[in-house]
Amino acid sequence: MLKYLITTTALFATPLTADALRVVADIPPLHSLTAQVMGDLGTPELLTPAGTSPHNHALRPSEAARLQNADLLVWVGPLMSPWLGNAKAEMAPDAASIALMETQGTLLLDKRGAHDHDHDHDHSEEEHTETKDSHDHDHDDHTEHADHDDHADHENHGDDHAEMETDKVRKDAHVWLSPDNAMAWLPILAEELAKLDPANAETYRANAATAVDALKQQVAKTEARLAPLSGGEFLTAHDAYQYFQARFGLTSHAAVSDADDQDAGPAHLRALLTQAPDLGCFVIEPSTPKASVTLVTETLNIPAVTIDGLGAALPLGADHYSALMEHLTSGFESCLSR
Structure with missing residues (x-):
């Protein structure tokens, strides 16, 4: 090495x-x-x-x-x-x-x-x-x-x-x-x-x-902003938001890939697309493949909302964490308020 x-x-x-x-x-x-x-x-x-x-x-x-x-x-x-x-x-x-x-x-x-x-x-x-x-x-x-x-x-x-x-x-x-x-x-x-x-x-x-x-x-x-939205559900491309969801009472219906970003396979995706209830949106990351976004959003007729758990596009520094929390909050508001 x-x-x-x-x-x-x-x-x-x-x-x-x-x-x-x-x-x-x-x-x-x-x-x-x-x-x-x-x-x-x-x-x-x-x-x-x-x-x-x-x-x-x-x-x-x-x-x-x-x-x-x-x-x-x-x-x-x-x-x-x-x-x-x-x-x-x-x-x-x-x-x-x-x-x-x-x-x-x-x-x-x-x-x-x-x-x-x-x-x-x-x-x-x-x-x-x-x-x-x-x-x-x-x-x-x-x-x-x-x-x-x-x-x-x-x-x-x-x-x-x-x-x-x-x-x-x-x-x-x-x-x-x-x-x-x-x-x-x-x-x-x-x-x-x-x-x-x-x-x-x-x-x-x-x-x-x-x-x-x-x-x-x-x-x-x-808490005050997200409490009224706790009854809605959404689909995620990557199960990366569980800690934020648990803290603020949000409900993820399912994820296309797990917390390690491991894809569950085509059978799982087909089941999601055929059995999903009314969902607010498809929560994606900047790296989510465009083909997957198009397939899910068009099949389920829901919008895609980009939420980056690392906040890569946010300015680096002391204010980053606060900005990241706001990024997640506004993203889930957009997803569940439609």
Whole structure:
């Protein structure tokens, strides 16, 4: 495998300061949350370009350099980016790493197949959800994330991945689409940054608290907008929106492909097209094949509404996550208000 040279500057780096803190995030929504916590103390970098899939991305040399030079990697976790754990271990073995999907308080939903989703609403939430109150580490005061003398616990994401894979049902990795998860992660990010940069610990914590308050207000407004639409159903090209749907009481009838973007096959699609009830729209992504969009919309006589769970077209930065929540809200409003 290609080895990336470490420069003399990196070998003889000065002690870490807020100005020198180098943070990379794997996807735009996590980049945004990290930027909110860092505030004026620094700017995180995005590891994978907007518009690329985090599932199987191959790092370009410039992206590999960002990872190699990082002090902290913020990522969803191995269920979303199975390649990233090994890349980090090889290119940035001494950097801190926080897989937010594996942190305390994270709501996890079971991954659904590309099938009729109506039955999910007949069960109690406890039957198909859990929170990561514990997962190999004691996260109560988040001290484990800051132990940079021993990275073994952090880097053993292969074992973590295996444990989650062998659960009765695999978990849906689109965890950032729950604003409740985002609110749980903001103070965790603050503590991680505080350990790396203790001189500015209180600033990180204050930034996180401000961001949580702003998101709470947005969630309340979103609830009011979407509550009247909870009775409608829609079809999705990719079952990527379950966390947002569960939080705001929306109903997906079925998906053409599952949470891993695996197509269920032509028989499943034929059944959808012949048995679908009255649906509000076909929710698609920018990458959904045009032929599939045409087939579904013309057969069912419903419009297509593009909703991108990564917000690739939205401006990158601290305001991205809020804009992403608005993008989803307005998209489902458009779908279900017709």
